[in-house]
Structure formats: C-alpha cells, structure tokens
Amino acid sequence: MRETDFVSGFARGLKVIEAFGETRQRLSIAEASKLTGLDRATVRRSLLTLAELGYADYDGKFFTLTPKILRLGHAYLAATPLPALLQPHLDTLSEKAGQSASASVLDGTEIVYIARAAQRRVMSINLTPGSRLPAYCASMGRVLLAALSESEARAVLARSELKQNTAKTKTDPEDLIEEFRRVRAEGYAIIDQELEIGLCSIAVPVENDRGETIAAINIGAPAALVPAAEMKVRYLKLLKETQAALRPLLRR
Amino acid sequence: MRETDFVSGFARGLKVIEAFGETRQRLSIAEASKLTGLDRATVRRSLLTLAELGYADYDGKFFTLTPKILRLGHAYLAATPLPALLQPHLDTLSEKAGQSASASVLDGTEIVYIARAAQRRVMSINLTPGSRLPAYCASMGRVLLAALSESEARAVLARSELKQNTAKTKTDPEDLIEEFRRVRAEGYAIIDQELEIGLCSIAVPVENDRGETIAAINIGAPAALVPAAEMKVRYLKLLKETQAALRPLLRR
DNA sequence: GCGACTTTGTGCGATATACGAACAAAAGTC
DNA sequence: GACTTTTGTTCGTATATCGCACAAAGTCGC
Numbered sequence: 225m226r227e228t229d230f231v232s233g234f235a236r237g238l239k240v241i242e243a244f245g246e247t248r249q250r251l252s253i254a255e256a257s258k259l260t261g262l263d264r265a266t267v268r269r270s271l272l273t274l275a276e277l278g279y280a281d282y283d284g285k286f287f288t289l290t291p292k293i294l295r296l297g298h299a300y301l302a303a304t305p306l307p308a309l310l311q312p313h314l315d316t317l318s319e320k321a322g323q324s325a326s327a328s329v330l331d332g333t334e335i336v337y338i339a340r341a342a343q344r345r346v347m348s349i350n351l352t353p354g355s356r357l358p359a360y361c362a363s364m365g366r367v368l369l370a371a372l373s374e375s376e377a378r379a380v381l382a383r384s385e386l387k388q389n390t391a392k393t394k395t396d397p398e399d400l401i402e403e404f405r406r407v408r409a410e411g412y413a414i415i416d417q418e419l420e421i422g423l424c425s426i427a428v429p430v431e432n433d434r435g436e437t438i439a440a441i442n443i444g445a446p447a448a449l450v451p452a453a454e455m456k457v458r459y460l461k462l463l464k465e466t467q468a469a470l471r472p473l474l475r476r
Numbered sequence: 477m478r479e480t481d482f483v484s485g486f487a488r489g490l491k492v493i494e495a496f497g498e499t500r501q502r503l504s505i506a507e508a509s510k511l512t513g514l515d516r517a518t519v520r521r522s523l524l525t526l527a528e529l530g531y532a533d534y535d536g537k538f539f540t541l542t543p544k545i546l547r548l549g550h551a552y553l554a555a556t557p558l559p560a561l562l563q564p565h566l567d568t569l570s571e572k573a574g575q576s577a578s579a580s581v582l583d584g585t586e587i588v589y590i591a592r593a594a595q596r597r598v599m600s601i602n603l604t605p606g607s608r609l610p611a612y613c614a615s616m617g618r619v620l621l622a623a624l625s626e627s628e629a630r631a632v633l634a635r636s637e638l639k640q641n642t643a644k645t646k647t648d649p650e651d652l653i654e655e656f657r658r659v660r661a662e663g664y665a666i667i668d669q670e671l672e673i674g675l676c677s678i679a680v681p682v683e684n685d686r687g688e689t690i691a692a693i694n695i696g697a698p699a700a701l702v703p704a705a706e707m708k709v710r711y712l713k714l715l716k717e718t719q720a721a722l723r724p725l726l727r728r
Numbered sequence: 729g730c731g732a733c734t735t736t737g738t739g740c741g742a743t744a745t746a747c748g749a750a751c752a753a754a755a756g757t758c
Numbered sequence: 759g760a761c762t763t764t765t766g767t768t769c770g771t772a773t774a775t776c777g778c779a780c781a782a783a784g785t786c787g788c
Binding site for chain 2: 228229230231232233234235236237238241242244245249268269270272273274276277278279288289290291292293294295296297298299300301302303304305307308311329331332336338339340341342350352353354355356
Binding site for chain 4: 730731732733734735736737739740741742744745746747748751752753754756757758
C-alpha cells in the first residue's frame with residue numbers, strides 16, 4: 225500500500241471513538257487528547273465532526289457518544305452471516321444443557337462474543353454480542369488460541385496482559401502453550417474459575433468444512449452447581465453434536 | 477462550528493463503514509462507492525485505511541469487516557452507565573413476568589436496544605443490544621415518540637418509512653399522533669402484532685428524577701399465550717414498579 | 729479470441745487538513 | 759485576589775487529501 229492510500233484523518237477519528245471505551249462516557253477535548261496522544265486541535269476537529277454527524281453530543285465542555293455510534297459495530301453483526309447462523313444452534317444447546325451458551329471469535333488478544341443464549345446470570349459481568357474477554361483465561365479463548373500455530377499463539381500471549389484473576393488462573397506462557405497442545409489433541413478446553421470465582425466453562429471449536437477453526441462455542445455453569453470435573457461428562461457430547469451440526473453449514 | 481472544524485475524510489470513512497450494514501458482508505470498491513455516493517478513489521483510500529488498521533480484511537477484490545469494528549459500537553455500551561444500570565432490573569422484571577424484557581433509546585426514526593433479558597425466542601428476528609427496529613410500530617418506540625413534542629414527533633414520522641408490516645400495523649400519521657396523546661396521558665403503549673404476527677408487547681417510559689423520558693422498557697409475549705387485552709392486566713404493574721425503582725437512580 | 733463493458737489503480741493540480749505555537753479563558757491553588 | 763496550571767480556540771503554513779481523467783486489468787457475451 226502506498227503512503228497516500230492511507231487517510232490519517234479517518235484513522236485519527238477512529239482512535240478518538242475508541243478512547244471513549246477506556247474511560248467514562250464523558251470526555252473533554254484535553255482528556256481525549258491525552259488518551260489518544262493526538263494534538264488537542266486535531267482531537268477537537270474529530271469530536272466536532274462526530275457531533276455534527278450525530279454520533280456524539282457536545283454540551284460545550286464534554287462530549288458523549290450517542291446510540292447512533294452503535295450503527296458502526298452493528299454493521300458487522302448484521303452483515304456477517306456467522307452470528308445469525310449460530311444463534312438457533314446456541315438456543316437449542318442452551319436449552320438442552322440448561323445453561324448459558326455462547327459463540328465468539330478471536331480479535332488479537334481478546335475473544336469477542338458474536339452470539340449468546342443466556343439461561344441465568346452467573347457472571348458478575350454482563351455479556352452480550354460485542355463483549356470482550358481476555359483470550360488466555362477463557363475457555364473459548366483457549367480453543368481459539370490452540371487453533372493458531374505455536375509461534376502465533378506465543379506472539380499473542382506475549383502481547384497479552386497475563387493477569388492473575390483468581391488463585392486458579394494460569395499465567396505462565398509455557399503452561400498455556402502446553403495446555404493448547406492438549407486442547408488441540410482432545411478437541412475441547414475447560415476453564416475452572418480462572419476468570420472469575422464460581423464460574424466454570426467448557427468450549428469446543430467451530431470448524432468449517434475444511435476443518436479450519438473459525439469460531440468457538442461454549443457452555444458456562446456455576447461451579448457450585450457443576451464442578452469442573454463434571455463439565456466434560458455433562459456437556460462435551462452436547463457441544464460436539466452442535467459442532468457436527470454446524471460444520472456442513474460453513475462452506476469456504 | 478466553522479467550516480474548517482469538520483474533518484470530511486473522517487465523515488467519509490464512517491459513511492463507508494455504515495455501507496456494510498445495508499447489504500452483505502463483502503463489498504468491492506465500486507459497490508461501496510455506489511452505496512455511499514463517494515468517489516471510488518476516496519472509498520478505496522478509506523477501505524485500505526480500515527484494512528491497515530485491522531478493522532477490515534482485503535483479499536484483493538472484496539473488503540469484509542472484522543470483529544475489531546465492534547470496538548467502536550461497544551465503546552458506547554461500555555461507556556454509558558444506562559445499559560449496565562438497567563440490566564439487573566430487566567433481569568428481575570423478566571423473571572417475574574416470565575417473558576422477555578428489553579430497554580431501548582431513540583435514534584432518529586429507530587429504537588436501539590441497549591439492554592435485554594431474553595426468556596424464550598418468540599420473534600423471527602434476533603434482538604441484542606445494538607439491534608434496531610422502526611419506532612412507529614414498536615411499543616418502546618411509541619413511548620419514546622410520545623415523549624417528544626407533537627411537532628418533533630410529526631417530523632420523525634415524516635422521515636419514517638411507514639410500512640404495513642401486518643394487517644394490524646398503524647401507518648396513518650394522524651392515527652399515530654392520536655395514539656401518542658393517549659400514551660402520554662395513560663403512561664404506557666401496547667402493540668398488538670403490528671410489527672410481526674404473533675407478537676404483543678407493552679412498554680413504559682424510563683424517566684429521570686426530573687421526569688424527562690430517557691429510555692423505554694418493555695415486555696414482549698407471544699400473542700397465542702397472552703392476548704393483547706391481557707397485556708395491561710398482567711404486566712403493567714410490574715413495568716410501573718420497575719419504572720419507579722429506576723427513577724431515583726437516574727440523576728441529572 | 730475479440731470487442732464492449734465494468735472495475736480497479738494511479739498521476740496530478742486544486743483544495744482541505746494537521747500541526748505547533750500563540751493567545752484567551754477557565755479552573756485550581758495558596 | 760494574584761498566581762500557576764490546565765483547557766479551549768485561532769491562525770499561518772507545510773503537507774496530505776480529494777476528485778478528476780486516464781490507463782490498466784478483469785469480465786462478459788458470443
């Protein structure tokens with residue numbers, strides 16, 4: 225790509241939008257400038273542009289995003305067939321298991337939820353399509369990272385902030401790489417309260433007809449009701465059935 | 477705002493992202509150019525910028541959005557306290573009613589879902605935060621439009637495509653304005669299969685401590701199980717309780 | 729295989745934008 | 759209330775972007 229094929233004003237504007245996610249809903253020009261590292265004058269122009277287009281409100285001091293901004297992200301969910309295709313299968317899966325079922329894809333060091341059938345709320349965080357979790361400590365993340373080559377997986381881990389969320393969280397890259405090998409060999413990943421105390425989950429890859437992993441699906445359950453040791457016995461068969469049902473639907 | 481405070485390259489880029497929502501997931505340069513009305517060279521630069529930043533993939537012919545684009549919309553859901561604040565109340569409401577409960581805000585002629593507690597799937601469409609429905613034929617839309625001044629509501633209706641979704645859909649602006657008056661007076665709106673055959677819903681406004689309407693919440697139910705005439709008896713009290721519980725939490 | 733048509737890539741002049749500094753206006757400090 | 763610090767806005771200029779026109783590469787029918 226040539227230098228001149230890059231619209232830096234556009235890139236700067238996107239950076240400004242993302243700055244809202246990292247803090248609270250209101251940003252002054254100076255705050256946005258600090259978060260993005262861009263000049264105050266440049267940030268001001270971007271924010272005024274957003275306001276002019278109705279993506280943001282401006283009270284003379286603070287800018288806030290408006291719901292119109294959701295159109296941008298929703299364009300992906302509406303335009304990609306995968307979420308819509310997975311949803312009915314997750315509904316069935318969730319009903320059979322009596323637990324929440326979700327689907328996600330990998331985006332850098334994070335997994336992004338693209339569909340979900342919730343049964344009851346067991347997590348402190350509220351997960352909806354678009355929500356993100358660190359890949360290294362989520363069952364679907366383990367499955368998706370295991371699908372990468374070892375060098376790619378190492379690169380992702382190197383960029384990840386390997387935080388000790390609970391006493392059980394695996395944070396040693398070598399342990400994780402070893403776990404990815406096991407996941408590849410056995411075809412599933414189980415997380416026992418590594419993300420949040422009281423939450424277990426089990427995930428399998430969603431593969432297309434060529435056997436390439438394009439997403440992951442999981443079932444989450446409260447550790448109090450379903451001990452980690454029971455996750456496999458109770459849910460692996462259901463997940464594998466869903467996986468098998470999806471494979472022929474995913475051409476390319 | 478001065479002319480020079482507007483970054484047209486940014487505005488053009490956002491238009492390009494939105495172009496993906498209207499059609500399928502893959503867009504060529506020429507298609508994107510037609511959809512946006514922008515010059516091909518401009519669209520090409522915007523798309524290459526998106527690809528360079530990881531928001532899009534490019535195979536040399538077609539561009540597709542990547543899940544990274546969800547960061548933009550999700551910045552709103554993460555940054556705005558309203559969705560997180562409403563969610564637990566919707567969960568309770570949904571459980572008590574035994575039906576799906578949702579919350580939405582107005583964006584132009586559409587309502588945008590910002591939180592949802594689903595019980596079972598009764599609609600053909602899959603609703604998640606970020607989903608949009610035309611305001612004129614949705615119960616929450618009626619509530620939100622009723623909160624506007626009559627001239628504002630007329631302006632929105634004038635811009636709306638008043639489609640006859642079912643035999644019961646109200647499409648006459650005068651009928652709708654009259655209905656908004658009733659909604660204002662009685663404090664709730666009921667939709668009897670105007671959006672989709674088999675679906676009834678009832679909505680009330682969410683007001684802040686000054687009495688300004690800032691969102692709407694609703695309960696949806698299959699018409700086969702809960703006839704429209706019963707919606708009010710069964711669910712209005714629950715909705716009003718939720719409304720009352722929320723009001724003191726919404727300062728400003 | 730060969731035109732007619734569509735789509736994509738690129739050079740260039742005119743125009744619009746970003747930068748950094750300077751100034752003005754608040755906000756915070758003592 | 760004077761001082762310092764932070765924030766918002768304006769301005770001139772160097773630079774980057776836009777849209778046009780043309781060239782190149784596909785795509786189609788036959």
